[in-house]
Amino acid sequence: MDEQAVWQVIDEQRRSLALLLDKLTDEQWRHPSLCAGWTVRDVAAHLTLQQLGLADLLSTMAHWRGSMDRTIAHMARRRAAARSTGQLIAEIRDLAGSHRPTLGVTHVETLSDILIHAQDIAVPLGLPHDLPAEAAAVSATRLFTMRWPPPLPSKRRVTGFHLSATDIAWSHGTGPQVHGPMRALLLTCAGRPVALGELSGPGVPALTAALRR
Template sequence: MDRRDLFGRTTRNRLLLADVLDGLTPAQWEADTLCEGWTVRDLAGHLLQPMLVGFGRFLLVALRHRGDTDATVDAVARRLARREPDELVRLLRSHAGDEVDPPRVGPVGPFADTCIHLRDLARPLGLEADVPREDWVAVLDHLTGPAPTPGLLSGSRLSDVSLRATDAEWRWGDGAEVVGTLEALTLGVTGRAVVLDELTGPGVDALRR
């Protein structure tokens, strides 16, 4: 996928996220997501980070957290999430077309975030909103490639498994097989335990561990 296509998909997904968020009730904004410790509101703040927080500002926050990237991302997301929900939606829409290329992450990082985090908030709320299958294929190709985005895939989670999609002609690897939809495979390999019961095959136990 070339950069122009990548930016275009990211813009479309941000607008979809803004539409989903715009339709939520106050209680839904405070509901938990699949991102441990984050509400929908916190996650909305995180989605704005690439557009509103430059590398210099992020680095300053990181220094306050002694280089702990997870703590830094959490702190930035929570600060951005202090805005009112309608302001968060407005900002997500107005910055949907921003073409950001974060250091170490590149444009594929924000793109993958739009796919994964849409389902992180939609699944617990029982919402069907989803990105196209082609987006999930692109994310899985990235995750199983030589240099997946730091933070999306930890350690050697894929070292002993292979993956096969049930809703597309997509497969990867030669280890113990894990079978499921593109979305469930992506969420499973990025640590969302809630989808493990939707996956089948001898490799599921390896993911569970």
């Protein structure tokens, strides 16, 4: 996918996620997401922070919590507390068509953010949300090859397996074989064990143990 096609998927994901969020009850907004310790509301708030410039990043550093992960979580929760539900939805929807990533990352990291976090919201609520296989392949490849921002901790756990998609021409790595839909492979690469049940192959038991350590 070229950059324009990636941004098109990002825009579509933002609009469709806003539509999904429009229909949630207060209880669903408080529901745990796939991100440990994050509610659906926290994840939605995080997704409004996809166009941070230098001043925003300096402000973020002023709230440093000892690690990037803890700082990002803190900023998301502050945002979630400061914004109404309607404001969060409007901000996600308004990002569609704005093709400027946060300073220091590329459009592909922005793609991964919206693809994975939209599933973090939809899956635990039992709601359908499309994850295009071709875009998921671009994101998964980036998760394995990125050096900056630092790769997800799950990268170490899924390295050493041969992953191959059953719905698109994509594969990565060497080792025990693991097969499945590209959506499930991306979520697994991002450290979401919820998708392990959709995978097959001789490497699945070892991959399951690695992700659940």
